[in-house]
Amino acid sequence: MSDLAAHYSRFRVADRLLLTGHSHQAWPDVALEGQIEAFDDAASTVDEKWSRAFAKADKLRDWYRVLLDDPAGDIALGANTHELVVRFLSALDLRSRPRLVTTDGEFHTLRRQLARLAEERIEVVQVPALPADTLAERLAAEVNSSTAAVLVSSVLFETSRIVPDLGGLAFTCAGHGVELLVDAYHALGVVPMSLPDFGLTDVWVVGGGYKYLQLGEGNCFLRLPAHAQRLRPVVTGWFAEFDALADEKDPTRVTYGPGGTRFAGSTYDPTSHYRAAAVIDFFAEQGLTAPVLRDISLRQTTLLATAFDDLLLPASVATRDRSPRKLFGGFLAIRTPRAAEYQKALAERGVLTDSRGDHLRFGPAPYLRDDQLRAAMAAFGEVSA
CATH class of the missing domain: 3.90.1150.10 (Aspartate Aminotransferase, domain 1)
Known part of the structure; x- marks a missing residue:
């Protein structure tokens, strides 16, 4: 290189x-060309730019599917992982299962938000992140009928250690009806991650392209497992029903769109997706x-x-x-x-x-x-x- x-x-x-x-x-350098393209599309088409912007978003979703070896995966996009994690948390039944299991080695997105929830009487169990070799097993030991979710990184952000056997943890979570959210931010682009090979087809995965993928800000994702279609996030934006805005609404119940749109937000700056699309093409050209x-x-x-x-x-x-x-x-x-x-x-x-x-x-x-x-x-x- x-x-x-x-x-x-x-x-x-x-x-x-x-x-x-x-x-x-x-x-x-092509990232700048993407940003200029976003401006030019807005200038030439004004409010009709969204069809072009959505095509860039779809390209980004497709790339994340490739990186996760998850060709049919449902992908929600967000400006940052925090907004996506908050929507995920808002879909959990924390009244019936007021317990979250995590580690003391999570990035600040999870650390801070879970600490604040703990102040509101949500039980947050922190398992020591080290040694990483036994972390998945120790997390699994904390799963019980009161647990709503386990939240853990696939690569620890302080030490760079890969957390092995997350598939075993996923099996334990599934057996107890517990959601597993894997933060893959420090994996994508440096540690190949095949959801089928790792036994993670039934889990949530959050991450983004700000670090190793060179996409810059505003290009984060939440990968949904198939059973996510049963969940109804409390924190929800109007893009979650974008394709059905003209339909007659049930005044007693909020509806959601299919697939990843269920966890969509609202109006966003699409410039980041134009930049991402240009970088994705560059990576392909360079064989990266x-x-x-x-x-x-x-x-x-x-x-x-x-x-x-x-x-x-x-x-x-x-x-x-x-x-x-x-x-x-x-x-x-x-x-x-x-x-x-x-x-x-x-x-x-x-x-x-x-x-x-x-x-x-x-x-x-x-x-x-x-x-x-x-x-x-x-x-x-x-x-x-």
């Missing part, structure tokens, strides 16, 4: 050490399929891990999980009590990373060269000396 950087000239990836690829990857992206990610994170080991830093300064790299997602997490301090020092040297608690995160991307990755880790050696 040595020439890939040429397609990201506006982000200047060839000249910058952008090691925040797990948070916000650069956009290829899920297996290829995984190969690139593993090679790059292995290079970073090796370069870190070569620094020979004392464990009291910084260390890392030395499990095989195939057990991790798309970034290298270095554990250090001075993570935030080192992040700032690296930024002053032109190396952009980020930190979460005591984890300093180095996130590569396909357009970065090997010498850029080595230079970034060498800079860490200098600031930590």
